[in-house]
Amino acid sequence: MIPAQFDYVAPTSVADAVAALAEHGDEAKVLAGGQSLLPILRMRLNAPGVVIDLGRIPELQGVSEDGDHLVIGAMTTYAAVLASEAVSTHAALLNKAIATVADPQIRHRGTVGGALVHADPAGDVGAPALALGAELVIAGQGGSTRTVAAEDFFEDLFTTAVGEGELLTQIRIPKHTGWGAHYEKFVRVSHQWSIVGVAATVRSEGGSIAEARVGLTNMGSTPLRARAVEEALVGKEATDEAVREAVASVAEGTNPPSDLNGDADYRKHLATVLTRRAVLAAAGA
Amino acid sequence: MTITEDRASETPAAEIGKARTRKEDQRLITGRTRWTDNIQLPGMLHLAMVRSPFAHATISAISVDEAKGAPGVIAVFTGEDLKDIQGVNITAWPISADQKTPDHLPVAVSHVAHAGEIVAVVAARSSAEARDAAELVDVDYDELPAVLDLKEAAKDEVLAHPDLGTNKSAFWQLDSAGQGSGGDVDEAIAKARDGGIVIEREYRQQRLIPAFMEPRSTVVDPTGEQVTMWSATQVPHVLRFCIAATTGLPESKIRVIAPDVGGGFGGKLQTTPEEFATLAVARKLGKPCKFTETRSETMVSGHHGRDQWQKLTLAAEKDGTVTGLKVELMADLGAYAAIVGGGVPVLGAWMFNSIYKFGAYQFNTTNYYTNKTWVDAYRGAGRPEATYAIERLMDELAVEVGVDPLEIREKNWIKHDEFPFTTVAGMTYDSGNYEAATAKAKELFGYDELRAEQKQRRESNDPVQLGLGVSTFTEMCGLAPSRILGALSYGAGGWESASIRMLATGTVEVVTGTSPHGQGHETAWSQIVADRLGVPFENVEVLHGDTQIAPKGMDSYGSRSLVVGGEAVLRAADKVIEKAKPIAAHLLEASVDDVEFKAGTFGVKGTDKGVTISEVALATWTGHNLPDGIEPTIDADATFDPDNFSFPHGTHLCAMEVDTETGATKMRKYVCVDDIGTIINPLIVEGQVHGGLVQGIAQALWEGAEYDDQGTLVTGSFVDYTLPTSADTISFITDHTTSPSTYNTLGTKGVGEAGTIASTPAVVNAIVDAVRHLGVNDIVMPCTPERVWKAIQAGSPVNTEGERDAAPHFDEGAPNQDPASGASEGSGQ
Numbered sequence A: 001m002i003p004a005q006f007d008y009v010a011p012t013s014v015a016d017a018v019a020a021l022a023e024h025g026d027e028a029k030v031l032a033g034g035q036s037l038l039p040i041l042r043m044r045l046n047a048p049g050v051v052i053d054l055g056r057i058p059e060l061q062g063v064s065e066d067g068d069h070l071v072i073g074a075m076t077t078y079a080a081v082l083a084s085e086a087v088s089t090h091a092a093l094l095n096k097a098i099a100t101v102a103d104p105q106i107r108h109r110g111t112v113g114g115a116l117v118h119a120d121p122a123g124d125v126g127a128p129a130l131a132l133g134a135e136l137v138i139a140g141q142g143g144s145t146r147t148v149a150a151e152d153f154f155e156d157l158f159t160t161a162v163g164e165g166e167l168l169t170q171i172r173i174p175k176h177t178g179w180g181a182h183y184e185k186f187v188r189v190s191h192q193w194s195i196v197g198v199a200a201t202v203r204s205e206g207g208s209i210a211e212a213r214v215g216l217t218n219m220g221s222t223p224l225r226a227r228a229v230e231e232a233l234v235g236k237e238a239t240d241e242a243v244r245e246a247v248a249s250v251a252e253g254t255n256p257p258s259d260l261n262g263d264a265d266y267r268k269h270l271a272t273v274l275t276r277r278a279v280l281a282a283a284g285a
Numbered sequence B: 001m002t003i004t005e006d007r008a009s010e011t012p013a014a015e016i017g018k019a020r021t022r023k024e025d026q027r028l029i030t031g032r033t034r035w036t037d038n039i040q041l042p043g044m045l046h047l048a049m050v051r052s053p054f055a056h057a058t059i060s061a062i063s064v065d066e067a068k069g070a071p072g073v074i075a076v077f078t079g080e081d082l083k084d085i086q087g088v089n090i091t092a093w094p095i096s097a098d099q100k101t102p103d104h105l106p107v108a109v110s111h112v113a114h115a116g117e118i119v120a121v122v123a124a125r126s127s128a129e130a131r132d133a134a135e136l137v138d139v140d141y142d143e144l145p146a147v148l149d150l151k152e153a154a155k156d157e158v159l160a161h162p163d164l165g166t167n168k169s170a171f172w173q174l175d176s177a178g179q180g181s182g183g184d185v186d187e188a189i190a191k192a193r194d195g196g197i198v199i200e201r202e203y204r205q206q207r208l209i210p211a212f213m214e215p216r217s218t219v220v221d222p223t224g225e226q227v228t229m230w231s232a233t234q235v236p237h238v239l240r241f242c243i244a245a246t247t248g249l250p251e252s253k254i255r256v257i258a259p260d261v262g263g264g265f266g267g268k269l270q271t272t273p274e275e276f277a278t279l280a281v282a283r284k285l286g287k288p289c290k291f292t293e294t295r296s297e298t299m300v301s302g303h304h305g306r307d308q309w310q311k312l313t314l315a316a317e318k319d320g321t322v323t324g325l326k327v328e329l330m331a332d333l334g335a336y337a338a339i340v341g342g343g344v345p346v347l348g349a350w351m352f353n354s355i356y357k358f359g360a361y362q363f364n365t366t367n368y369y370t371n372k373t374w375v376d377a378y379r380g381a382g383r384p385e386a387t388y389a390i391e392r393l394m395d396e397l398a399v400e401v402g403v404d405p406l407e408i409r410e411k412n413w414i415k416h417d418e419f420p421f422t423t424v425a426g427m428t429y430d431s432g433n434y435e436a437a438t439a440k441a442k443e444l445f446g447y448d449e450l451r452a453e454q455k456q457r458r459e460s461n462d463p464v465q466l467g468l469g470v471s472t473f474t475e476m477c478g479l480a481p482s483r484i485l486g487a488l489s490y491g492a493g494g495w496e497s498a499s500i501r502m503l504a505t506g507t508v509e510v511v512t513g514t515s516p517h518g519q520g521h522e523t524a525w526s527q528i529v530a531d532r533l534g535v536p537f538e539n540v541e542v543l544h545g546d547t548q549i550a551p552k553g554m555d556s557y558g559s560r561s562l563v564v565g566g567e568a569v570l571r572a573a574d575k576v577i578e579k580a581k582p583i584a585a586h587l588l589e590a591s592v593d594d595v596e597f598k599a600g601t602f603g604v605k606g607t608d609k610g611v612t613i614s615e616v617a618l619a620t621w622t623g624h625n626l627p628d629g630i631e632p633t634i635d636a637d638a639t640f641d642p643d644n645f646s647f648p649h650g651t652h653l654c655a656m657e658v659d660t661e662t663g664a665t666k667m668r669k670y671v672c673v674d675d676i677g678t679i680i681n682p683l684i685v686e687g688q689v690h691g692g693l694v695q696g697i698a699q700a701l702w703e704g705a706e707y708d709d710q711g712t713l714v715t716g717s718f719v720d721y722t723l724p725t726s727a728d729t730i731s732f733i734t735d736h737t738t739s740p741s742t743y744n745t746l747g748t749k750g751v752g753e754a755g756t757i758a759s760t761p762a763v764v765n766a767i768v769d770a771v772r773h774l775g776v777n778d779i780v781m782p783c784t785p786e787r788v789w790k791a792i793q794a795g796s797p798v799n800t801e802g803e804r805d806a807a808p809h810f811d812e813g814a815p816n817q818d819p820a821s822g823a824s825e826g827s828g829q
């Protein structure tokens, strides 16, 4: 478990980091919390010549508010997000999902940005980011930045809109103040990745569902948003029966993996059960 | 020297039975101690192993030039280079005279039989450089077809070792009619078919991977009079013997040290290719060498456990009185016969009949080779498999008869007033009280209340169903009477040795031939000696695990350390007292016959004169005033060879909730009442029980080694090999009943494996009980939510992909009769 040799640089600004990326090209790999990258290096599945550590760039850290948006720096750790009152108030779903990630050690190292760029379909941050309609701010060469909607961010297994020479810098989340939220994560042992996860957040009005957002973890090569289910839920009472019916088709068109934890059909079945539970819990039922 | 005139009238509080915290824990837990990998020797080189990625291949060429030229590299060796001195990894237990045993070379020369087998060794100045260079070794393989499935192996169509001509290693049978311990099992079954009950099942014991905390590590120093090997092993003495037996090094030139060892669970009772390769390279280079494996290497190279198919036929009368049991096992040895190897299933032969009395019994095992990692003892070794089978069957019988599973057990178990009892397998159980343990467990569990809740959940069609699982187990511990081992063709004895050295300043060194690796022997042995010799606990030092310090021993496994090794310690202590007595009498100017020993002091009957054993030790050391002709030492050695095994038992009750919508299972309550004989240290016992329970529960729910159809281990890291953590378990309720063993002085029975052996069937019985009304009578282990859910859907045991499920084995077209293809890829990280 010893990585192959590499050079190490630790820039202190986004500009320097982007410049380092340009200089080293595809020899370089960006290091955030290292919770995905280091296992990969140690198992020698990848051997970059240069590792660019983002850990010393203050502007990538922390949670702030910008009008009706929350802004989370890409290098903000899971633990910091969990501790943020702004997040629990305005994006409770993210808080609930992150609380299920791995274990405390990993949550103190792993970062939200790293998780999003790593884009493991079994990771727990993608689905809530999608469901909350997050926007991802990407810094490119020469001080350029662009903003990509979560919907367009996840391209495929381990592939995102972040291109060569680019960095994810911020996650901007529209405030969902007052929305109920629940993340239903299905695992066999507690420290496991999601076999299936369902992220649901709901705005209730007088006992029925006014708006709902639903994201699915590990039901395809990217996190998925269940728009049809979201629409079917609008106006429904938060009862077992009504929700059961509204979410019945949540797995339609998904393409989950088959592995030792379950085959695709089982995952589809799980998604249906877990979506019902997540929505009901989010609605406080 | 002083003569104590006032003998302490009070006996010091007995150490035995005291919940002492472990004296060795401070250093073990902080890691500021001697783990093998912590050892640094001057000029030491580091090794990396080049391993075969193929399950089965011949090696056509190995090019090492590039690796040799890499930075820091001192040498690269292939199997060919080491051929003359590397020795061979032997099996100690050929179970039949005609057993087929392929040569197992530490570093393969021309043929590899499983993925992960070593084909070359790189020695470099640093571990990182060695690993870098290992990637540069270029090996040409000619891939051969691999046999990966046990039932496929039995067909002999694809051979794991083409040279052997067959995959079958050996067959072994115990037949109660043949050996005179019971009747003819086929007759009993035939009779039951006509008006009685016959339960036929086939169960799967999946492959498990021992997950000790400290990966294996070996350091060899070839300089000096003896070649010294430090290794993270449970078996330093066995290792020394095997090195001497196969490498040409005289035994007297070998010193093996097991320093602090971080767990083993059987996984470190192997003598490993890595140890032999490290030794060979160190000798070649004349320099100290170290090899420490990564966890990924443990997973493919350290031996695995279990891996059996169990075909079972239980015969009973209509009322549920068992009349016979026939066991037909297929056991997967993996690619090679390991040190216990083919003997592991045989260790179960006396345990399938468990605590029950019935007339006819037959045990058969056929062992096969496959192109997978080798298989050997893992916590319980043969006995968990047996216990699982019989305890699952008893539940099935209860259903057939229509009574509670506890009732069917009570009907068939040996009553407390029937001990000693000779079983149908031919073992004599000396003591036990199954009624008492069960009554206590039932009460602690709230058995009747939980049954009522189960009924209510069924009636209300609750999506979460409740099931209760029973396991009334026994096991044979204290391996082992040497004569029995001899009769079974095992390659060594089962005695244990101990020495006690009475030091001049009043402290005591206890040398034990057992080799603790986390159990707490240092503490328990100190308690025994402190009581026996009447010296303070703190004054006792326990030494072990170094063939220079403890030259004789049979090491630690099979719940033997206390039962056999503890008895040796006790006997050595008694010899010390005997040797000290005439000296004490001389000092007290009394006749030996008038001297009695109590609470650390030799006193003269009817007087208050006395001399402590420490004072005798000092007087002996000075030698100034001893009786004529006496040898000036009171140190003593003892070697104990038990007459019989010991037979702990217990009643384990488990309540499981099953979410019928998802198949998820959740433990609600677990109670165990174990009878492990006399308890030396309740705290250590608690630790053993809790850890053991989790390990057994993990087999039921979480763990399983899976290969793909190329023979690559899919569960090759802890991402996919799902070990539980404390977050996955509940607080267990544990208690004891005590019927001391009659085969040793202390009355101890052994507790190292109890939890693991008993808990697996308790959990599976509970899950099946929760969903039996939905048409389920078996779920293959590990009982993943997917399997549970699919079983519920099918209303019968089902075949999930990559699975080979169990069901009645004579049902035509039963799904388990048609093994599906290998497992699919695990999820990415």
Ligand SMILES: Cc1cc2nc3c(=O)[nH]c(=O)nc-3n(C[C@H](O)[C@H](O)[C@H](O)COP(=O)(O)OP(=O)(O)OC[C@H]3O[C@@H](n4cnc5c(N)ncnc54)[C@H](O)[C@@H]3O)c2cc1C
Pocket (backbone or CB within 6 Å): A029, A030, A031, A032, A033, A034, A035, A036, A037, A038, A039, A054, A074, A075, A100, A101, A102, A103, A106, A109, A110, A111, A112, A113, A114, A115, A116, A117, A118, A120, A122, A123, A124, A125, A162, A166, A167, A168, A169, A191, A192, A193, A194
């Ligand atoms: C034992 C274990 C269990 C885990 N369990 C879970 C779980 O249950 N659920 C879950 O969701 N996750 C889990 N994880 C993964 C964890 O969440 C990781 O922390 C996360 O996937 C990556 O975040 P990181 O900050 O550690 O990124 P790193 O590992 O440092 O980087 C990941 C990848 O993203 C790239 N990258 C990082 N930051 C940027 C950036 N700002 N711009 C461009 N590229 C960037 C890196 O180059 C690398 O390719 C687990 C990890 C471990 C080790």
